[in-house]
Every structure is written in structure tokens, then in C-alpha cells.
Amino acid sequence: MPEEAGTQTRKETVRIGILGGGGILGAHAPAFMKLKGRCSVAAVAEPDTGRHGRIRELLGQEVEIVSDYRDILGMSEVDAVDILLPHFLHLPATLAAAEAGKPVLVEKVMARNIEECDRMIAACEEAGVSLTVCHDRRYHGQWMALKEVVDSGCLGCIFYWKLDHNQNVLFPPGSWARSRDGLGGGAIMSCLTHQIDALRWYGGEVASVSCMTQVLPERMEGETVGIVAARMRSGALAQLAINWFTRSNAGPDSLWYEMVQVCGDRGEAYYMYGRGTFLMLHDAPDRAAVERWGEAALKGFVPVQCGGWSGHERCISEWVKSLRGEDDCIVTSGREARGTVEVAEAAARSAETGCSVSLPIAPAPWKDPI
Ligand SMILES: NC(=O)c1ccc[n+]([C@@H]2O[C@H](COP(=O)([O-])OP(=O)(O)OC[C@H]3O[C@@H](n4cnc5c(N)ncnc54)[C@H](O)[C@@H]3O)[C@@H](O)[C@H]2O)c1
Structure with missing residues (x-):
């Protein structure tokens, strides 16, 4: 310019x-x-x-x-x-x-x-x-705070991830999002890709996935519910789930909308929608981590300071x-985000075949290629 x-x-x-x-x-x-x-x-x-x-x-x-x-x-x-x-x-x-x-x-x-x-x-x-x-x-203040915790190394060797997404999503009849061709599948490709993308950003690439889905045809052609078990290249296990037929995020006493949990041998941390990002250090932590995050983190979860901005902003x-x-x-x-689509596509292939799918997968055209 x-x-x-x-x-x-x-x-x-x-x-x-x-x-x-x-x-x-x-x-x-x-x-x-x-x-x-x-x-x-x-x-x-x-x-x-x-x-x-x-x-x-x-x-x-x-x-x-x-x-x-x-x-x-x-x-x-x-x-x-x-x-x-x-x-x-x-x-x-x-x-x-x-x-x-x-x-x-x-x-x-x-x-x-x-x-x-x-x-x-x-x-x-x-x-x-x-x-x-x-x-x-990846740009949201609270999700970025969890990235900072993970990247600091204070959690030690990470062995477990859990990420989920809960919403009540009901598209009107005739909506593009009701059709597999419109959406690119179902809830996993559409919205669990938020969690898949965050997992890759936090924890590196996925080595293999196994997936099970539930289709509720009165709501949409693709799956409304999906569960993905992933093994990371690091060796860690990850559990990702999406439920598009729950009101868990409604009302003042709601459960939650989205959450991320990460466990390592020196500590654990989580992000929970509406609450923020929290960290706990386990026994025999790294002293530098205690200095950085405070003694209170040895006794229970402590809030991690987060930027107040939204991801879109x-x-x-x-x-x-x-x-x-x-x-x-x-x-x-685009090159980075392709990897997220690849994990979701591998999950779809796993759900279809009932077999675990290893990455990378070979590209194949959509069945009605544009
Ligand atoms: N990041 C998030 O949390 C989040 C949330 C919701 C949606 N999205 C994404 O945003 C995108 C749009 O979703 P949405 O919920 O806004 O869907 P939407 O159906 O509300 O909006 C899509 C719009 O595109 C218009 N459109 C269709 N054909 C067009 C054409 N030829 N030219 C111009 N406009 C056309 C439609 O009329 C419609 O208004 C999707 O990729 C969706 O996954 C992201």
C-alpha cells in the first residue's frame, strides 16, 4: 500500500x-x-x-x-x-x-x-x-492464555487432552447447513474443527483418529453428535466431542459451552467458556513455574491472566x-488450517469404516466436485 x-x-x-x-x-x-x-x-x-x-x-x-x-x-x-x-x-x-x-x-x-x-x-x-x-x-484472549501456559513447559510431559463443544443447533428446513454437501459432513467438520484446530495449535499434529458419530435425521443429514479419539504424534491421547443437541450452555446455572483440559506430569490447566483459564501445578514442580505462576497454584487451580479481546476482533x-x-x-x-480439515476428514473416514485412520490421508474430491 x-x-x-x-x-x-x-x-x-x-x-x-x-x-x-x-x-x-x-x-x-x-x-x-x-x-x-x-x-x-x-x-x-x-x-x-x-x-x-x-x-x-x-x-x-x-x-x-x-x-x-x-x-x-x-x-x-x-x-x-x-x-x-x-x-x-x-x-x-x-x-x-x-x-x-x-x-x-x-x-x-x-x-x-x-x-x-x-x-x-x-x-x-x-x-x-x-x-x-x-x-x-487461536486469537481469543482466554484461549491464547492457555497456549502461553502450555508453551511455558510448566505442565511437564503432556499425556492427555480433552476438548468439547456443546450447543443446541437446529437449522431451518431448506438451510444449506442441514445437508452434508452444504456443510461438508456434519457437526464434526462444521464446528468440532474449532477444537481440532486448537488441539493442533496447543499440542502439535495428530497421528491417528478413531471416530463414532450419531445422525439424528430429523435435525440434519450429517452427524449431530460425534466423538473423536486421537493419538498425537507426541504420544499424548486426546478426546474430542461435539454435541449439537444439548442446552448445556443455557441459563444461569448452565454447565458449559466449550472446554479444553490438558494434563501433564507436572501440572494441569483448563479453559472453560464463561469462566476463563486456570492452572494447577502438581508435586515437585519446576521452581521457575512456581515463581512465574505463584505458590497458590500448588494448592489448587488459579486463574491465569487473559487478554479481554474476542477471537474475531x-x-x-x-x-x-x-x-x-x-x-x-x-x-x-491456509496451509496451516488445511491440517485441521485433514483431521476432521480422517474422522469422517473412520466413522464410515469403523476403523482407526492414520494421518496423512490422501486427498479425494468431494462426491459432487465443483
Ligand atoms: N467462528 C464461529 O464461531 C462461527 C460461528 C458461526 C458461523 N461460522 C462460519 O461462518 C460462515 C457462515 O456461516 P453463517 O452462520 O453466517 O451462515 P448463514 O447461513 O447465516 O450465512 C451465510 C450467508 O451467505 C449468503 N449467501 C449464499 N449464497 C451467496 C452468494 N452466492 N453470494 C453472496 N452471499 C450468499 C446467504 O444468503 C447467507 O445469508 C461458515 O463458514 C460458518 O462455519 C463461524
Whole structure:
């Protein structure tokens, strides 16, 4: 980006086109609005006119709204695109954005399988544009605090992970998300990928998975419930579960929405939605760890100091920095996020065959390739 003359060096405002103005725009729009002056939203593509009022409420009455994502890709006043489309459109929209020379931020999950991820990565690399996946948990203050604990080494040798995700998700009839082809499978590919991505970020790569699923056809074609057992390359075991038919996160006395637990031979830690991130050191801990986290951590779980920002806010802020050529902390490139899709795809193959699946797996086209 060219720089403006002035007492301070200031770069041009980057102009963003948003493809899809549905539910998750509610998390992206405030993040862009907070960055006013550094970036601006030039246009939103959304065919459902019933959603246009909300888009204007979120982004201002003057925002241009077009009906199809392809209408934005030809706009010279758009520098980069943020893809908030149904999963089956992540591949074609990214290919078209790359062809138009626009850097891409795409919501999770990156695509329906690794074959689609590979095509997205290749198209962006050939076009010389960046490809970033909005795996927001990696940018969230409380999830980042757990990463700091793990990376400090204070837990010793980590042997166990438990991550889960609980929601009551009921899509309306006809929704793209009710169909396997729309979603790329079921709840595991759609949302347990938050937990899979966090596991890989915290604990390294997965060596093999075994998976069982439960389909409730009155709710959706893909699985509503899924359980994944994973062996990490480190040797640790991980247990991941998603339940899209529970109200565990509802009401004042709720259980929880998401949680991460990690156990090592010198300590353990957890993140729990709505509560924060906590750490306990076991007997014979590393003295440096006691100095860093405090004596109280020897007696029970103590809160770990966390940044107060949301994952979307921080991810978008880092992406805008990258577009402006500033130093950024992007940790979710397309190449990195492909690994998360690979674990979810391996889990789907395991559920289908009843066998454990070792990684890496070979790419195979979706059954109705785009
Ligand atoms: N990070 C999170 O916690 C989180 C939460 C919810 C959704 N998401 C992700 O956000 C993405 C979108 O999900 P959503 O819940 O907003 O879905 P949604 O169905 O509410 O929104 C998708 C929108 O895309 C629009 N659309 C369809 N075809 C289009 C076209 N050709 N051109 C332009 N727009 C078109 C639809 O009309 C719809 O409004 C998905 O990748 C989803 O997994 C992430």
C-alpha cells in the first residue's frame, strides 16, 4: 500500500468486500467498525434482502449491498475479501477471489475436505495473494492464555487432552447447513474443527483418529453428535466431542459451552467458556513455574491472566495489519488450517469404516466436485 505524507507515516485505508451477510457477520462487522480509518467495508454481497436491514445496522446505512459474491470480485474499489459464505461456496469463492487478485480471509471451516483446501491454497499462491482462515479461537484472549501456559513447559510431559463443544443447533428446513454437501459432513467438520484446530495449535499434529458419530435425521443429514479419539504424534491421547443437541450452555446455572483440559506430569490447566483459564501445578514442580505462576497454584487451580479481546476482533485486526504490510501475528494461514480439515476428514473416514485412520490421508474430491 502507498504511504501518505504527513507528520506520522500512515498507510491507506484497506477496502474490504464481505461475501455473505448472515449470522457470523455479527462477529465480523464490529471488528471492522473498530478499525475504522485503517480499513473500511466497501460492499457486502447478500442475496437475502431480508438480511439487508441488519447489514446496514451493523455496518452503516451507506454500505453498498449487492446480491451475489461474484459482483464484488470485479470491483476495483475492493482490495481484499472476507468470505462468510456456506461451506460449499468457500472453494469457488476463493478461486474467483484469487483470479481477481484479492487476498482472502475465509471463515472456518476452510473447506469441505483437503482436496478443496489444496485447490484454494494453489490458486492463492499462483495469484500471489494471501489466504487466511478465521479460526477465531487461536486469537481469543482466554484461549491464547492457555497456549502461553502450555508453551511455558510448566505442565511437564503432556499425556492427555480433552476438548468439547456443546450447543443446541437446529437449522431451518431448506438451510444449506442441514445437508452434508452444504456443510461438508456434519457437526464434526462444521464446528468440532474449532477444537481440532486448537488441539493442533496447543499440542502439535495428530497421528491417528478413531471416530463414532450419531445422525439424528430429523435435525440434519450429517452427524449431530460425534466423538473423536486421537493419538498425537507426541504420544499424548486426546478426546474430542461435539454435541449439537444439548442446552448445556443455557441459563444461569448452565454447565458449559466449550472446554479444553490438558494434563501433564507436572501440572494441569483448563479453559472453560464463561469462566476463563486456570492452572494447577502438581508435586515437585519446576521452581521457575512456581515463581512465574505463584505458590497458590500448588494448592489448587488459579486463574491465569487473559487478554479481554474476542477471537474475531483480534483475527480481523491481525488480518488488516497483514493487508497494510504491517507486522502481524497471523497463525492461521491456509496451509496451516488445511491440517485441521485433514483431521476432521480422517474422522469422517473412520466413522464410515469403523476403523482407526492414520494421518496423512490422501486427498479425494468431494462426491459432487465443483
Ligand atoms: N467462528 C464461529 O464461531 C462461527 C460461528 C458461526 C458461523 N461460522 C462460519 O461462518 C460462515 C457462515 O456461516 P453463517 O452462520 O453466517 O451462515 P448463514 O447461513 O447465516 O450465512 C451465510 C450467508 O451467505 C449468503 N449467501 C449464499 N449464497 C451467496 C452468494 N452466492 N453470494 C453472496 N452471499 C450468499 C446467504 O444468503 C447467507 O445469508 C461458515 O463458514 C460458518 O462455519 C463461524
